[in-house]
Amino acid sequence: MASHDYETHDHDVIVIGAGGAGLRAAIEAAASGVSVGLVCKSLLGKAHTVMAEGGIAAALGNVWKEDNWQVHFRDTMRGGKMLNNWRMAQLHAQEAPERVLELERWGALFDRTKDGRILQRDFGGHRYARLAHVGDRTGLEMIRTLQYHGIHQGIDVYMECTITRLLKDGDRVSGAVGYWRESGKVVVFRAKAVVLATGGIGKAWKITSNSWEYTGDGHSLALWAGADLIDMEFVQFHPTGMVWPPSVRGILVTEGVRGDGGTLKNSEGKRFMFNYIPDFFKGETADNEAEADRWYEDKTARRTPDLLPRDEVARAINAEVKAGRGSPHGGVFLDICTRRPADYIRKRLPSMYHQFKELAGVDITKEPMEVGPTCHYVMGGVRVDADTTQSTVPGLFAAGEVAGGMHGSNRLGGNSLSDLLVFGRRAGLHAALYAKNFAGALTVDAGQVEQAARQMLAPFERTGGENPYAIQSDLQETMQALVGIIRNEAELKEALKRLEQLKERAHKVRADGHRQYNPGWHTALDLESLLTVAECSAVAALERKESRGGHTRDDHPYTDDTWGKVNVVLRLRDGRVQVSREPLLEMPADLKALFQERK
Amino acid sequence: MPTFTMQVFRGEGRTGGFKEYKVEADTGMVVLDLIHRIQATQAQDLAVRWNCKAGKCGSCSAEINGKPRLMCMTRMDLFSEAEPITVAPIRAFPWIRDLVTDVSYNYEKARQLPPLRVKSPEADGTYRMMQEDIDRIQEFHKCIECFLCQDVCHVIRDHEENKKIFAGPRFFIKAAGLDMHPLDTRTDRAQFVREQAGVGLCNITKCCTEVCPEHIHITDNAIIPLKERVADEFFDPVVWLLRKFRGRRQDRA
Numbered sequence: 001m002a003s004h005d006y007e008t009h010d011h012d013v014i015v016i017g018a019g020g021a022g023l024r025a026a027i028e029a030a031a032s033g034v035s036v037g038l039v040c041k042s043l044l045g046k047a048h049t050v051m052a053e054g055g056i057a058a059a060l061g062n063v064w065k066e067d068n069w070q071v072h073f074r075d076t077m078r079g080g081k082m083l084n085n086w087r088m089a090q091l092h093a094q095e096a097p098e099r100v101l102e103l104e105r106w107g108a109l110f111d112r113t114k115d116g117r118i119l120q121r122d123f124g125g126h127r128y129a130r131l132a133h134v135g136d137r138t139g140l141e142m143i144r145t146l147q148y149h150g151i152h153q154g155i156d157v158y159m160e161c162t163i164t165r166l167l168k169d170g171d172r173v174s175g176a177v178g179y180w181r182e183s184g185k186v187v188v189f190r191a192k193a194v195v196l197a198t199g200g201i202g203k204a205w206k207i208t209s210n211s212w213e214y215t216g217d218g219h220s221l222a223l224w225a226g227a228d229l230i231d232m233e234f235v236q237f238h239p240t241g242m243v244w245p246p247s248v249r250g251i252l253v254t255e256g257v258r259g260d261g262g263t264l265k266n267s268e269g270k271r272f273m274f275n276y277i278p279d280f281f282k283g284e285t286a287d288n289e290a291e292a293d294r295w296y297e298d299k300t301a302r303r304t305p306d307l308l309p310r311d312e313v314a315r316a317i318n319a320e321v322k323a324g325r326g327s328p329h330g331g332v333f334l335d336i337c338t339r340r341p342a343d344y345i346r347k348r349l350p351s352m353y354h355q356f357k358e359l360a361g362v363d364i365t366k367e368p369m370e371v372g373p374t375c376h377y378v379m380g381g382v383r384v385d386a387d388t389t390q391s392t393v394p395g396l397f398a399a400g401e402v403a404g405g406m407h408g409s410n411r412l413g414g415n416s417l418s419d420l421l422v423f424g425r426r427a428g429l430h431a432a433l434y435a436k437n438f439a440g441a442l443t444v445d446a447g448q449v450e451q452a453a454r455q456m457l458a459p460f461e462r463t464g465g466e467n468p469y470a471i472q473s474d475l476q477e478t479m480q481a482l483v484g485i486i487r488n489e490a491e492l493k494e495a496l497k498r499l500e501q502l503k504e505r506a507h508k509v510r511a512d513g514h515r516q517y518n519p520g521w522h523t524a525l526d527l528e529s530l531l532t533v534a535e536c537s538a539v540a541a542l543e544r545k546e547s548r549g550g551h552t553r554d555d556h557p558y559t560d561d562t563w564g565k566v567n568v569v570l571r572l573r574d575g576r577v578q579v580s581r582e583p584l585l586e587m588p589a590d591l592k593a594l595f596q597e598r599k
Numbered sequence: 600m601p602t603f604t605m606q607v608f609r610g611e612g613r614t615g616g617f618k619e620y621k622v623e624a625d626t627g628m629v630v631l632d633l634i635h636r637i638q639a640t641q642a643q644d645l646a647v648r649w650n651c652k653a654g655k656c657g658s659c660s661a662e663i664n665g666k667p668r669l670m671c672m673t674r675m676d677l678f679s680e681a682e683p684i685t686v687a688p689i690r691a692f693p694w695i696r697d698l699v700t701d702v703s704y705n706y707e708k709a710r711q712l713p714p715l716r717v718k719s720p721e722a723d724g725t726y727r728m729m730q731e732d733i734d735r736i737q738e739f740h741k742c743i744e745c746f747l748c749q750d751v752c753h754v755i756r757d758h759e760e761n762k763k764i765f766a767g768p769r770f771f772i773k774a775a776g777l778d779m780h781p782l783d784t785r786t787d788r789a790q791f792v793r794e795q796a797g798v799g800l801c802n803i804t805k806c807c808t809e810v811c812p813e814h815i816h817i818t819d820n821a822i823i824p825l826k827e828r829v830a831d832e833f834f835d836p837v838v839w840l841l842r843k844f845r846g847r848r849q850d851r852a
Contacts, residue, residue, distance in 0.1 A: 043648070044706065045744055046656045101725055107715045107780065109733045109740060116727030134737065140655065141740055148773075152714050159706075182695060211650045245627020251653045355653060358672055360627070469639035513644035516611060517696040520643025 006177075006186035006449065011037040011156070012435035013428070014176060014191040016163050016218065019047035020139075020420030021400025021427070022197030023146035024099075028428030029195070030153040034435050036428075037189055038150075039158045041181070041213050045147045048199050048211060049420065052139025053254035053351065055121055055131025056103075056421070057414030058096035062117045064128035064299060069093040071127055074594050076415055079125040079309045080379070080408020081280070081549045082564060083231070086587040087386035088406040092415070092422050099421035100132045108145040110134055122259040125309040125412040127284070128299060129259075136254045136349045142417060161187060163217065164525060165452040166194060166225040166396070167444055173225065173395035174442040177452040181522060184515020186453045190444050192435035195389075195427045196222060196382060196398040201235075201533040203526075205375035205484075206476040209241055209252040215526040216533030218402035222382045223532060223572050227391040230404040230567040231380035232533070233540035234550040236411055237485050239264075239313035241374025243331035248359045250374040253334065253352060255413040257369075258306045260348050261296060262336035264317070265368065266325035272332070273305035276316035280559075281308060311410040311549050314373040318485050321372065331372030337365050373485055377416065378533075379407045379550055380540065383569065388430040389423055395434060399427035405567075409549025457515075459524040465510030468524035475502050475527075475534060483538050488555040492542040499535050506531055535577060540568045543579050600625060601680045605633055607645065608687040611696035617685060618642075624675045630686060631659050631670035634698070646697035654812060657745030661698055662687045667747040667810045689750040705746055708766045712773055713791055717782040728781045735820060739776035741813040742769065748807035748817060754800045766796035768807035768817045775821035778828065789832040792825050799829070 013029045015022045018040035026038040040047065059072040073093035077084050100118065104110065110132045111119040120129045134141040151157075163178035167188070175190040198218030202210030223229055240253040258264070266272045274292075277285045285305050286292035292304035306313070317332050327333055336345055342365035346353050349364070356362040356369060381404035382391045389397045400420045407415060459465070482495035506528065511521035546560035547553050566581040601624050606617040620641055622633045631649055638645045650656040652671045659670040664678075664685055678684050692700040720726055748768035755761050766774070774796060778788040792798040803826075805818045815821075832838060 042650055042658065043702065046650045046658050048650075050656045050743075051651045051653065104726060105717055105720075105782075107717075107777075107782075109728070109737055109780075111737075112728055112730040112733065116729050117725065134740070137655070137741065140743065144740065144742075148709070148712075148714065151710050182699075211652065211656075213650065246625055247628040247632045248653075351655065358654070359629070359674070467639070467643060469643060473639070511643070517646040517699050518644040519638060519646060523643070 006188050006453065008188045008190060009037055011035045011189065011191045013193045013195065013431045014039060014189045015195040015197055016176065017197035017199060018044055019049035019197065019199055019400065020142055020146065020417060021424035023150050024421050024424030025195045025197055025399055025428035026155045027146065027150050027153055028425045029432040030155050032429060032432035034432045037156045037158060039161050039163060039189065041160065041162050043159050044157055045143055047143065048213065049139045049143045051252065052417055053136040053252065054123055054256040054259065055133030055138045055414050056100055056417040057126060057130050057412065058100045058132055058418055059093060059130060060097045060100065060118060060120060060132065062113055063120045067128040067130060070594055072130065075126050076412060079412040080410050081559065082408065083548065084408030085386055085405030085585060086591060087585065090591065091386060092406060092419060095422045096418040099418065099425065103142065103145050106145050106149040108141050121256060122296065122307065123413045124255055124307040126414065131414040136256050136351050138417065162522065163221065164456055166221050167448050168225060169442045171394055173393060175444055177449050179456055182517050184518065186456065188444060188449055192438045192442060193395045193397060193431040195431045196402050197400050197424065198402045200378045200401040202375045204475060204479045204530050204534040206480040207241065207250040208375040209238060209250055210375065215530045217529045218398065219381060220529035220532040222391055222396065222398065225393055225396060226572065227393045227396060228383040229380060229536060229570045230383045232536040232570055233544045233568060234379035234409045235375065235537060236310055236377040236379060236550045237314045237373040238376035239310055239317050239373055240334055240371040242360065243370050243372040244329040244360060252374065253369060253371050257334055257336055257349060257352060261339045262334055263306050263339060265333040265335055266320050267327060268325060272320050273308065273316055276312065277305050278312060309410055309412060314485055315552060317373055327370045329370055331370040333368040334371045335368040337367060377401060377411055379409060379411055380404045389427040390430060397427045397431045399423040409551060456525060459509050459511035459521055462508060462510045465508040466505055468509050468520055468527060471502060471505050471509060471527055472523055475530060479534055483541060486552050486554050487541050488553055489542065492538055495538045499531060499538065503531055536570050539577055539579055540570060543568045603633065603675065603678065603680055604683040605637065606683050606685045607637065609697050628675045629671055630663055630673045630675065633675065634670060646699045648699055655743060657743030660689050660745045660747050660750065662689060667750050669745055669812050672812060689746065691750040691756045702746055704762055705749060705769065708770045711795060712770060713785060713787060715777055715780060716784050718784050726782060732781050736776045736779050738815055739772040739821060741815055742772060743813060744769065745812060747810045747812065751806045751810045753806065761800060764797045765800050768822065770796060771798060771825055772815060772817055772821040775825050789828040793829045793833060798822065798825050
C-alpha cells in the first residue's frame, strides 16, 4: 500500500483536549518554557466544560469560615465511598482554592459576597457552601477565562483535529496521529510527552448530558497504548436531567437548583428524599423538613437529603418512578417555584430559566420542572500517579475526567471543575518537566502511522457496510438498557455479548462521500473508542460484585468491605481486555483520623 | 408526527445549493434534531457543527429561513408544515462545506485584544469586588461565541475588505468587559477599539443585539459606552489640548 501523505508537527508536549483540564495543562506547560501543542476535536472554547453549571468546589472559607481543606477532603472521600485515591483527593482539596483565585487573576468574575469576596453556594455532599460560581454558567466563565488567558501564552492550537492513536517508541510515548476534521487529511504530532485531557465516555448511553465529543477517546488511546484503567464500573447518572420533551431528554438541570433551595417531590407532592437516607449519611442528614429547610442558613442543622450525593439521589428517583409515583413523563418533580421568589430564581439560575422556557415551554418560577437521571460523568479512567498525573506508560499523562481515582466510586458536584484546574495544572507542569529531562531521541515509527492511516480510511473502501449512526444508536440502547443505574450479572453478560456483535458490525461500517468535513465518517471512526469504553465499563461492572457509588448491582445490593479495599484494573493483553483487582493505596494515619472525629 | 420539508444548503468549495429533505418531527424537536435525523437516515455526510445541544456552546449557528439563529434553540413548532424551511450556513464567513463555515476570523480578532493587566491584590492576596460593579461585565461574559452577531453585522457581512480593520460586536463586548473590569489597569483600550477594532464603523443599527441568543444588550451596554470612551479620549477638546503638551500615554502589552 502506498504511503499516505501526512504533515508532522513537533512539540515537547502535546495536550489532547481543550476543556478545562487541557487548557490549564497547556498554560502550565507553556509557562514552564517548553513548546506546547493543544489539539481539540471542536473549535476552541466549545469543549464540554462550557456546559458545567453549578460551580467550582474550593474551601475558600468565604461564606463559612469553618470550612478548610480537611473538611473538603473528608466530604470528597465520603462522597466517593472511600474508594478514592486519597492522595489525589488531598491535593485536590488543598490546591483548589489557589486555582480559583488564579482564575480570578486571569479575569474570571465570580458572583460576590456582600463584602466583595467570591460567593460560594451549597451543593450535594459538601458540608459547607463551597462552590465558587457565576449564576449557573460557571463552566462558561472558566473556559473563556482559560481560553483568553491561553491565547497569549504561545500555545499552538490545532482545532477540529481528532487523534486516533498514540505513537510509541519502545515503552515510551512518542506522539500521536489523527486527522483534520475539515480536510480529512492525516496529521502526526511528534512529542516527548502527551497529556490526555479528553473528558468522558457518556455518549455510549442513550440518555446523556454529554455531547458528541464524549466518545472515550482518551480512555481508549491510553488502553491501546498499554496504560491501565481503573474504576470503569463507576458511571455517574446525574439525578436531574430534563425528561420532556423527548428531544431534550438528558440535558442537564444543575444541582444548583437544589443547592439554592429547590426540592424533589413525587406525584403525591411528597418530599420523598427523606425516605432514602442511607445509614452511611444518617448522622449528617436532616430527617425532617423543618431541619432540612433550616440548614440552608444554619449549618448546625443537618443537611437536607435533597443534597445527598448524586448516586443516592439518582437511585431514589429511579425507585420512585418504578413505584409508580413519577411525573407524567417518567421523572419526578423538582420544585423551586414555591420555595424561592421569582427574582431570586432568575438571578441565581438564569440559564435554567432560559433552557426550560425555550425548550420545554415551562416557566420554572411558576411551575415545577420534570427531571430524571441522565448519564453524566465517568469516575473511572486512566490510572495515574497522584502528584505527577503520569500514567503507567512513560511520557503519558492524564488529567480531568479521563483520569481515574480522584472521585472514587462517586463524584461530588463541583469537584469536577476543581479537579480540572488542580490536575490540569499538575499534568502540564510534570509533562513539561518530563520533556525537559528527557535526553535522547524519539523516533516516530512510520509503520505505526501507516497502520493508523489505513484504519482511518478503511470505512471509505467498504461497500455494502452499515451506516455508522445505526450502530451508534444500537450501542447507546444496549448500554442504557443493560449497563444503566441498576445492574445485574445476567444483563451485564448480555451486554457484553451484544457489544461483541456490535464490534463485528463496526468492523464493516461504511462511510459515504469524501473526506472533507464528513460527520458520517467521523462517527464511524469514533465507534472504535466508544465500543472500547463501553466494553471496559461492562467488564468492570461484571467484576465488582457489590453496590457502591455509581455502581449498583441488584444481585449484590450491599456495600462490601472487602471490595472497599480494591480497584478493578483493566489492561490490554494480546488484544483482549484483562481484568484484575488491585489494592488501594493505604491512607496515612493523620488523614484517617479525620474520619473518626465526627459521625 | 408532522413531516417538514427541510431545504438544507449543501455543497462545498464553490458549488452548492438547497437540497430538499422530508423529515418527521417528534414533540418538542428543534431544527438541529431534524438535521441529525437527516444525517442518520438520508445523508450521513451532511456537515454541521454542534456540541452541547442546549444553547450553551454556540456551535450550531445557521441562517434558518434567512434569520441567524442557533439550530439547537429553534423549535420546530415555530414553523408550519405547509411551508419549506431553509437552513443555510452563516454567510459572513468563508464557506467550507454544507452548514460549516470558516470562523477563524473571530479567533484572529480574539488574539488581537490586549489582555487583562490586573492590579495588585490586597494584603491577603485576594481581591474585593462589589457585585454591582461587575453586573454589567457578567452580562458580557454570558457570550457563548456563536458569532451570530458577527454574521449579521453589515460592516463585515457585505464588506469583506472591512474584516481587516473591524473586530465586530463579539469583540466590542469583550473589549468593553475588559475596559470595565475592576481589576484592569490598562489605559490603552479606547485607543485599541478606535484604531485596531474599528468601533467607528459601527452605526448602531442594533442588528447584533437583535440576534443575540443570550439577549446581551450589545449595542446599548457595550458599543455605545465604547464609542463614548473614544469620544472622550480623542475628541474632547480639553483632552486633546492636554495631549498636545504631554504627549500620548503609551501602553504596551
